[in-house]
Amino acid sequence: MKITKRAKRNAKQLFRVCMVKDLLDASRVRQVVQHLVASGERNSPSILAHFLRLVKLDGARHTAAIESATPLPSGLRTVIQNGLERRYGPGLTITFTQRPELIGGMRIQVGCDVYDGSVRAGLEALEKSFEAR
Amino acid sequence: MADLLKEIEAQIAGAKATAAKQNVGVIREIGDGVAKIEGLTDAMLNEMIDLGKGITGLALNLDETEVGVVILGDYTQLKEGDEARTTGKLLQVPVGQGLLGRVVNILGEPVDGKGPIKSNETYPVEKIAPGIIRRRSVSQPVQTGIMPIDAMIPIGRGQRELIIGDRATGKTTVCIDTIISQARLNKAAEVTGDREYRPLYCIYVAIGQKQSTIARVISVLEEAGAMPYTIIVASPASDSAANQYLVPFAGAAMGEWFMDNGMDALIVYDDLTKQAVAYRQVSLLLKRPSGREAFPGDVFYLHSRLLERAARVGEKYGNGSLTAMPIIETQSGDVSAYIPTNVISITDGQIFLETDLFYQGVRPAINVGISVSRVGSAAQLKAMKQVAGKLKGELAQFRELAAFAQFGSDLDAKTQAQIDRGKRIMEIFKQAQYNPIPVEIQVVVIWAVQNGYMDQVPVARVKEFQNKLTEYFTLRKSQFLAKIGREKALNDELKAELKAAADEFKQTWQ
Numbered sequence: 186m187k188i189t190k191r192a193k194r195n196a197k198q199l200f201r202v203c204m205v206k207d208l209l210d211a212s213r214v215r216q217v218v219q220h221l222v223a224s225g226e227r228n229s230p231s232i233l234a235h236f237l238r239l240v241k242l243d244g245a246r247h248t249a250a251i252e253s254a255t256p257l258p259s260g261l262r263t264v265i266q267n268g269l270e271r272r273y274g275p276g277l278t279i280t281f282t283q284r285p286e287l288i289g290g291m292r293i294q295v296g297c298d299v300y301d302g303s304v305r306a307g308l309e310a311l312e313k314s315f316e317a318r
Numbered sequence: 319m320a321d322l323l324k325e326i327e328a329q330i331a332g333a334k335a336t337a338a339k340q341n342v343g344v345i346r347e348i349g350d351g352v353a354k355i356e357g358l359t360d361a362m363l364n365e366m367i368d369l370g371k372g373i374t375g376l377a378l379n380l381d382e383t384e385v386g387v388v389i390l391g392d393y394t395q396l397k398e399g400d401e402a403r404t405t406g407k408l409l410q411v412p413v414g415q416g417l418l419g420r421v422v423n424i425l426g427e428p429v430d431g432k433g434p435i436k437s438n439e440t441y442p443v444e445k446i447a448p449g450i451i452r453r454r455s456v457s458q459p460v461q462t463g464i465m466p467i468d469a470m471i472p473i474g475r476g477q478r479e480l481i482i483g484d485r486a487t488g489k490t491t492v493c494i495d496t497i498i499s500q501a502r503l504n505k506a507a508e509v510t511g512d513r514e515y516r517p518l519y520c521i522y523v524a525i526g527q528k529q530s531t532i533a534r535v536i537s538v539l540e541e542a543g544a545m546p547y548t549i550i551v552a553s554p555a556s557d558s559a560a561n562q563y564l565v566p567f568a569g570a571a572m573g574e575w576f577m578d579n580g581m582d583a584l585i586v587y588d589d590l591t592k593q594a595v596a597y598r599q600v601s602l603l604l605k606r607p608s609g610r611e612a613f614p615g616d617v618f619y620l621h622s623r624l625l626e627r628a629a630r631v632g633e634k635y636g637n638g639s640l641t642a643m644p645i646i647e648t649q650s651g652d653v654s655a656y657i658p659t660n661v662i663s664i665t666d667g668q669i670f671l672e673t674d675l676f677y678q679g680v681r682p683a684i685n686v687g688i689s690v691s692r693v694g695s696a697a698q699l700k701a702m703k704q705v706a707g708k709l710k711g712e713l714a715q716f717r718e719l720a721a722f723a724q725f726g727s728d729l730d731a732k733t734q735a736q737i738d739r740g741k742r743i744m745e746i747f748k749q750a751q752y753n754p755i756p757v758e759i760q761v762v763v764i765w766a767v768q769n770g771y772m773d774q775v776p777v778a779r780v781k782e783f784q785n786k787l788t789e790y791f792t793l794r795k796s797q798f799l800a801k802i803g804r805e806k807a808l809n810d811e812l813k814a815e816l817k818a819a820a821d822e823f824k825q826t827w828q
Binding site for chain 1 (some may be wrong): 336338339340341343356357359360383403
C-alpha cells in the first residue's frame with residue numbers, strides 16, 4: 186500500500202492526540218482506530234497503516250527485554266526494573282526471558298539501546314579483535 | 319613465564335565488568351544498494367553502520383522513524399529483518415605515503431594484489447575544507463609538461479582547474495601527462511638532490527570508468543615510471559552507485575594528508591559527471607526530492623564541498639597544497655548544461671577540449687580562446703611569462719585574421735606575417751600523448767618561434783624543426799637549460815646565450 190506524505194502527516198497528528206503525559210493512552214488509540222474505520226474515507230487505510238507503525242515503534246521504545254542464561258532471582262529483577270525506570274522513565278513494559286546460549290551474564294534491550302553483558306557477547310568481541318589483528 | 323602470570327593476575331584484579339551501550343536497528347527495506355533501517359536512534363549523519371557479515375553502510379538520511387543507509391559492499395547478502403548497529407565512527411580511509419604506488423578502492427583497500435597497505439593513520443572521508451585564515455594565495459607552479467597549458471593557461475599548486483570537453487577529446491590524457499610530468503620532475507630532483515624542489519604527489523580517482531580503461535591508465539603510468547608517486551583510487555562502472563559517489567571524497571582525504579603534512583599533492587577526478595549521475599541515483603533511491611534534470615537540490619554542494627578541499631595553506635599550517643583537476647564530460651560541446659556550469663563556477667579556471675580541433679589534428683585539442691586560468695598566472699615561471707606573455711593575444715588575433723582571410727586572397731604583408739606566425743605557433747603546440755615537455759625546452763621553443771627563427775621554415779616542417787631544436791638543446795646545451803631552471807628567468811646574459819645557440823642551430827638546420 187502506498188502511504189502518501191499527507192497520510193503520514195495525518196497519522197502523526199492522530200498519534201500525538203493519543204499521547205497523555207508523554208505516554209500513549211490505549212483508550213485514545215482505540216477511539217482513533219474506531220473513528221477511522223467508521224469514517225470509511227478513501228485514505229483511511231493508509232493513515233491507519235502508518236498509525237499502526239507509529240504505535241508499534243512507541244511500544245518497542247517502551248519495552249525492555251531482559252535476557253539471561255539462568256533465571257534471575259526476584260530481588261535482582263526488582264533492582265533491574267528500578268534502574269531501568271530511573272533511566273527511561275515510567276511506563277516501561279518489562280519482560281524477562283531465559284536464553285541459555287548467552288552462557289552467562291545478561292542482555293537488556295530497551296528500544297534501540299542494547300546493553301550486552303553476556304559471556305557470549307564478550308567472546309564474540311574477543312573473536313572480532315583477533316580477526317582485526 | 320612468572321612475569322606473564324603476574325601480569326595476567328594484575329589485569330584480572332583491575333578488570334571491571336561493564337556492558338557498553340549499543341544502538342541497534344532492524345532492516346525494514348533493502349534493495350539497489352540502499353537500506354531503510356528502523357531504529358538506530360543515535361545514528362549520526364555519515365556514520366558507518368555495521369550491517370553484520372563484514373558489510374558496512376553509510377547513514378545518509380536521518381528520518382524520524384528510520385535511517386536511510388547506502389551499503390558499501392555486497393548488499394545481496396543482507397535481508398529484511400537483519401540487525402544493524404551504529405559504530406560511532408565516520409567513514410574513514412587509510413592515508414599516508416604507504417599508499418603511493420598502489421591501486422585502492424573506496425575504503426582504501428588494495429585491489430592491485432600487492433599485499434596489505436602500510437598505513438597507521440586514517441582520515442574521515444567527509445571533512446570541512448580549510449578556512450580563509452589557513453589559506454594563502456597560489457604562488458608555485460604545477461608544470462604539466464603540456465606546452466599550451468604551461469604557456470597560456472598556467473596552473474598553480476592549490477588551484478582547481480577544470481578539464482572539460484566531449485567524449486574522446488583527450489581529457490584523461492591531459493591529466494595523465496601532468497602526472498607523468500610530475501613523476502619526472504620528482505625523480506630528477508631526487509637524482510640531483512635538489513632540496514628546494516617540493517615533490518608533487520598525484521592521486522588519480524577513477525569514477526565509474528571501464529575496468530579496461532583503468533587498467534590502461536595503470537599500465538601507462540607504470541611504463542612512464544610514475545606509479546611510485548601516484549595513488550589510484552578506483553570505483554569502476556561495475557561498482558555500486560554509492561561507491562562511485564563517495565570515491566572522490568576518499569581520494570580527497572588521501573590528498574589532504576599530504577597537504578596537512580606540508581607536502582604538495584595533485585588530485586584528478588575522472589570524472590565528476592559520472593559522480594553526479596551516481597549521486598542522483600543514490601538520492602532517488604533514498605527518495606530525496608529531485609530538481610533540475612532529476613538531480614537532487616544539493617548537487618552543487620556535492621561538488622563545491624569536494625573542490626573547496628583543494629587549497630594552498632599558509633606556512634603556519636604546514637605550507638602544503640592540494641591541487642584539483644576535475645574532469646567534466648559534455649554532450650555535443652554543451653557547456654551550458656547543469657553540471658558543467660556548476661563546476662565551471664566552482665573552479666579557478668577551465669581548459670576546453672574540442673572535438674573539431676581533435677579531428678583537425680590539433681592535439682591536445684585545447685581551445686585556448688575560451689580556456690582560462692584565473693589564478694595560475696601568479697605561479698607561472700618568470701622565464702615562461704617573458705616568452706609567452708603575448709602569446710594568447712597573438713593567437714586570438716591570428717584566429718580572427720585567419721577567419722577573415724578565408725574570404726579573399728589579397729592581404730597586406732603585415733597581416734600575412736601574423737597569419738604565418740599564428741600557423742607556426744599552432745604547429746608547435748601540437749604534442750604527442752604521454753610525452754610531457756620540460757619547461758626549459760618549452761621556453762626555448764616559444765622564444766625561437768616568437769623571435770622569427772621558424773618564419774622561414776615551411777609550416778609542414780615546423781614540428782621537425784622543433785624536434786631538432788629540442789634535441790640540439792638537450793644534447794649540446796644542457797648546461798644552458800639547467801641555468802634557465804635555476805635562474806627561473808631570462809636575464810640579458812641568458813638571452814644573449816640563447817640567441818647565440820639558436821643562431822648556431824639555425825646554421826646547421828636544412
